Amino acid sequence: MGVFKALVLLQLVYLSTCMEQLDIIYEWNQLDFEFPSPETRQQAIDNGSFIPENNIPMGLEVFGDRLFITVPRWRNGVPASLTYVNLKDNSTKSPKLIPYPNWEAHNFVDGKPAIISPFRVRADRCGRLWVLDNGKIGSLETNVTKFTPSISIYDLKTDNLLRKYVFPEDQVKEESGFANIAVEDIDCDKTYAYAGDVGKAGIVVYSWEKNDSWRITHHFFNPDPLACDFSVKGYNFSWTDAIFGIGISAPNADNFSTIYFHPMASNNEFSVSTEYLRNKTVAEQNFDAFKVLGSRGPNAQSSASFVDPKTGVLFYSLVNLNAVACWRTTNKEYLMKNQGRIYMDDIKMIYPTDIKVDYDENLWVLSNRMPIWMYAKLDSNDTNFRVFSAPVLKAISHTACDVTPRSDILDKFVNKVKNVTKNISSKLNPSSSTIVAPSSLISLIVLTVLSLFV
Numbered sequence: 429m430g431v432f433k434a435l436v437l438l439q440l441v442y443l444s445t446c447m448e449q450l451d452i453i454y455e456w457n458q459l460d461f462e463f464p465s466p467e468t469r470q471q472a473i474d475n476g477s478f479i480p481e482n483n484i485p486m487g488l489e490v491f492g493d494r495l496f497i498t499v500p501r502w503r504n505g506v507p508a509s510l511t512y513v514n515l516k517d518n519s520t521k522s523p524k525l526i527p528y529p530n531w532e533a534h535n536f537v538d539g540k541p542a543i544i545s546p547f548r549v550r551a552d553r554c555g556r557l558w559v560l561d562n563g564k565i566g567s568l569e570t571n572v573t574k575f576t577p578s579i580s581i582y583d584l585k586t587d588n589l590l591r592k593y594v595f596p597e598d599q600v601k602e603e604s605g606f607a608n609i610a611v612e613d614i615d616c617d618k619t620y621a622y623a624g625d626v627g628k629a630g631i632v633v634y635s636w637e638k639n640d641s642w643r644i645t646h647h648f649f650n651p652d653p654l655a656c657d658f659s660v661k662g663y664n665f666s667w668t669d670a671i672f673g674i675g676i677s678a679p680n681a682d683n684f685s686t687i688y689f690h691p692m693a694s695n696n697e698f699s700v701s702t703e704y705l706r707n708k709t710v711a712e713q714n715f716d717a718f719k720v721l722g723s724r725g726p727n728a729q730s731s732a733s734f735v736d737p738k739t740g741v742l743f744y745s746l747v748n749l750n751a752v753a754c755w756r757t758t759n760k761e762y763l764m765k766n767q768g769r770i771y772m773d774d775i776k777m778i779y780p781t782d783i784k785v786d787y788d789e790n791l792w793v794l795s796n797r798m799p800i801w802m803y804a805k806l807d808s809n810d811t812n813f814r815v816f817s818a819p820v821l822k823a824i825s826h827t828a829c830d831v832t833p834r835s836d837i838l839d840k841f842v843n844k845v846k847n848v849t850k851n852i853s854s855k856l857n858p859s860s861s862t863i864v865a866p867s868s869l870i871s872l873i874v875l876t877v878l879s880l881f882v
């Protein structure tokens with residue numbers, strides 16, 4: 429009985445120090461758009477250019493007063509694939525999406541809009557929005573139309589298009605799908621963008637200075653055949669997605685950053701210095717510059733990830749667990765026990781799809797129930813899409829990523845448990861000096877605590 433009480437007590441202590449530390453800022457049952465008038469909205473519904481249930485938010489980014497949201501054209505009836513909402517407007521928790529930079533960029537001209545289908549975007553510290561355009565229309569319809577993927581870069585002060593770079597044909601493969609972009613903006617004139625190809629494992633590196641790109645491949649970008657099975661909210665499916673999460677660190681002493689990456693179909697995390705990505709020859713000559721950090725454990729496939737440059741904390745999603753977790757990149761080891769849990773909820777956090785930290789040190793997360801949307805149908809009477817936020821320091825407090833190292837907290841628990849069990853054992857068996865049972869009990873309890881961190 430004592431053992432069970434101690435276990436329950438410890439779990440309660442753990443849970444109470446691990447409150448869900450993100451607030452819900454926005455939530456939607458279905459997405460709607462800020463049309464020029466109610467009449468044009470109705471026309472768009474009537475002529476099929478707006479089919480509300482076909483719209484799903486995929487990527488988010490925050491810059492100044494704007495929260496950007498991408499809406500990929502996986503199905504027909506997406507009126508605008510890159511949008512924003514005004515963070516200052518607190519009149520509603522379910523704001524209508526405003527097309528970015530304007531409606532014109534999303535109208536079909538000669539069979540395609542200027543912005544076709546971005547999944548994720550990145551606002552750099554130099555005030556530029558990097559829009560990685562997947563280029564595909566109707567991937568989930570019977571008819572897919574493919575255009576060449578590209579990066580469009582907008583000036584966030586004027587919203588003018590600074591540059592559009594269309595990927596060279598030889599860097600785009602038949603199965604290619606560009607879903608994530610990381611931007612290394614140490615120098616605004618010598619900025620590099622890293623675009624992950626989730627369909628055909630690779631990274632296309634773009635140099636702003638050279639206005640040129642090259643494709644890097646490495647076997648660590650590939651999906652792990654043993655980690656392709658997913659189970660989200662009762663929907664079981666198999667995805668062979670390659671490199672997905674790309675988190676980029678603040679510059680190291682050598683002025684290069686570290687990229688932390690993982691394929692979607694994988695439980696492992698990897699890293700590489702950007703030194704090896706900035707030159708294709710150097711990458712090919714240094715295969716061992718790509719490192720395996722370690723495993724998050726079973727069932728721990730992750731989609732998006734992001735490194736907060738200030739705290740050095742890597743935030744990542746856990747899609748099977750309806751959770752967002754973290755790891756301090758200053759940790760020497762990437763172990764299960766030094767992964768922290770930020771938020772976990774079987775209703776609200778179904779499929780965390782994007783994670784960012786803004787320039788005011790706030791963490792942002794978007795969840796969108798994508799597998800249900802893909803394989804069944806979302807209930808339009810239920811809240812399906814949510815935007816969460818909290819200051820980074822609040823989000824990581826009392827987790828393994830906190831400034832107080834987890835091991836200290838653990839040691840405290842272990843000491844306390846030791847004292848309690850010493851007392852229990854001395855009561856059970858006052859004459860016994862050996863405490864074999866209690867020590868195995870301690871390890872059992874410690875294991876239980878550790879298992880909660882996964």
Ligand SMILES: *[C@@H]1O[C@H](CO)[C@@H](O)[C@H](O)[C@H]1NC(C)=O
Pocket residue numbers: 468469471472475476477
């Ligand atoms: C549908 O209606 C909208 C709103 O009036 C208009 O912008 C769009 O061009 C129309 N699309 C088609 C295919 O007619």
Ligand SMILES: *[C@@H]1O[C@H](CO)[C@@H](O)[C@H](O)[C@H]1NC(C)=O
Pocket residue numbers: 516518
């Ligand atoms: C909404 O925003 C206005 C203006 O920024 C502010 O005065 C008001 O307190 C805000 N209301 C809430 C509920 O946050």
Ligand SMILES: *[C@@H]1O[C@H](CO)[C@@H](O)[C@H](O)[C@H]1NC(C)=O
Pocket residue numbers: 539571572573
């Ligand atoms: C498929 O897309 C192509 C190119 O847009 C178009 O010409 C063709 O009519 C479409 N087919 C169907 C069945 O919609």
Ligand SMILES: *[C@@H]1O[C@H](CO)[C@@H](O)[C@H](O)[C@H]1NC(C)=O
Pocket residue numbers: 591592593594639
């Ligand atoms: C960058 O390169 C692309 C294609 O190679 C070209 O179309 C574009 O004009 C170039 N932009 C600049 C600013 O040099």
Ligand SMILES: *[C@@H]1O[C@H](CO)[C@@H](O)[C@H](O)[C@H]1NC(C)=O
Pocket residue numbers: 659662663664
């Ligand atoms: C889905 O997968 C989970 C976990 O792998 C398993 O427990 C469950 O039985 C599966 N459900 C179906 C319908 O196959």
Ligand SMILES: *[C@@H]1O[C@H](CO)[C@@H](O)[C@H](O)[C@H]1NC(C)=O
Pocket residue numbers: 681682683
């Ligand atoms: C890193 O960049 C800074 C600023 O440009 C420069 O002063 C410093 O020498 C660089 N360090 C190295 C190791 O190149």
Ligand SMILES: *[C@@H]1O[C@H](CO)[C@@H](O)[C@H](O)[C@H]1NC(C)=O
Pocket residue numbers: 707708709710
């Ligand atoms: C890339 O690295 C190779 C080998 O070190 C070097 O010869 C080449 O000039 C570099 N290319 C660029 C564009 O810097």
Ligand SMILES: *[C@@H]1O[C@H](CO)[C@@H](O)[C@H](O)[C@H]1NC(C)=O
Pocket residue numbers: 807808809
């Ligand atoms: C949503 O709720 C309304 C009112 O309760 C109901 O009439 C409608 O059928 C519901 N729709 C769905 C998709 O469940």
Ligand SMILES: *[C@@H]1O[C@H](CO)[C@@H](O)[C@H](O)[C@H]1NC(C)=O
Pocket residue numbers: 840843844847
């Ligand atoms: C456990 O007991 C030792 C002395 O037996 C004491 O120094 C220590 O502070 C106690 N730890 C806790 C967490 O109570």
Ligand SMILES: *[C@@H]1O[C@H](CO)[C@@H](O)[C@H](O)[C@H]1NC(C)=O
Pocket residue numbers: 844847848851
């Ligand atoms: C151990 O037992 C003693 C006396 O039975 C009690 O004073 C002490 O508080 C107990 N320690 C712990 C950690 O429960």
